[in-house]
Amino acid sequence: xxxxxxxxxxxxxxxxxxxxxxxxxxxxxxxxxxxxxxxxxxxxxxxxxxxxxxxxxxxxxxxxxxxxxxxxxxxxxxxxxxxxxxxxxxxxxxxxxxxxxxxxxxxxxxxxxx
Amino acid sequence: xxxxxxxxxxxxxxxxxxxxxxxxxxxxxxxxxxxxxxxxxxxxxxxxxxxxxxxxxxxxxxxxxxxxxxxxxxxxxxxxxxxxxxxxxxxxxxxxxxxxxxxxxxxxxx
Numbered sequence: 395x396x397x398x399x400x401x402x403x404x405x406x407x408x409x410x411x412x413x414x415x416x417x418x419x420x421x422x423x424x425x426x427x428x429x430x431x432x433x434x435x436x437x438x439x440x441x442x443x444x445x446x447x448x449x450x451x452x453x454x455x456x457x458x459x460x461x462x463x464x465x466x467x468x469x470x471x472x473x474x475x476x477x478x479x480x481x482x483x484x485x486x487x488x489x490x491x492x493x494x495x496x497x498x499x500x501x502x503x504x505x506x507x508x
Numbered sequence: 509x510x511x512x513x514x515x516x517x518x519x520x521x522x523x524x525x526x527x528x529x530x531x532x533x534x535x536x537x538x539x540x541x542x543x544x545x546x547x548x549x550x551x552x553x554x555x556x557x558x559x560x561x562x563x564x565x566x567x568x569x570x571x572x573x574x575x576x577x578x579x580x581x582x583x584x585x586x587x588x589x590x591x592x593x594x595x596x597x598x599x600x601x602x603x604x605x606x607x608x609x610x611x612x613x614x615x616x617x618x
Contacts, residue, residue: 398551439605496542496557498554501550502549
């Protein structure tokens with residue numbers, strides 16, 4: 395069964411460093427998302443991406459964040475200068491074309507900023 | 509009022525019990541309703557998906573949506589210890605980001 399994959403599973407970085415989180419969405423999906431979940435809190439939307447551009451972003455997704463689809467399979471989230479409060483699980487999700495909204499999530503990357 | 513409210517639990521039931529999980533919401537534009545299961549430190553796994561009002565059944569799981577009351581439910585019949593997880597409701601207005609509840613932590617005791 396096709397699935398969303400994410401790497402790395404755990405990333406530890408120092409405050410102020412740049413990190414890139416990687417995702418491979420399901421191959422025939424066209425819409426891509428990043429969400430984050432701070433420990434013990436809700437899953438929160440960060441950004442959606444369609445047709446090689448951002449379609450929507452939340453207020454969390456400030457200038458420190460960027461997304462890219464560098465090739466036909468990968469979808470990345472970059473945090474330019476990490477802060478302690480960026481520590482969270484980051485989930486990539488994808489969905490197929492159409493009027494349905496079923497989003498399939500990857501296993502997540504646990505980001506720890508020290 | 510929060511957009512999606514979900515009782516965080518924890519909810520503890522004996523094996524074989526019927527479990528009822530619920531969410532309420534405030535945004536009448538929501539049309540798509542999902543239930544995800546999340547094991548500790550793992551990604552949400554899509555369990556059920558419903559469009560608009562009505563019921564949907566899949567094996568031991570039944571999802572119900574009552575748009576007039578802005579209330580959705582997930583029922584688990586014959587609950588198993590392997591059902592122990594956090595259950596997240598999520599919803600959207602259509603081609604919009606999912607809005608999640610906080611999740612209900614369920615423990616099924618053998």
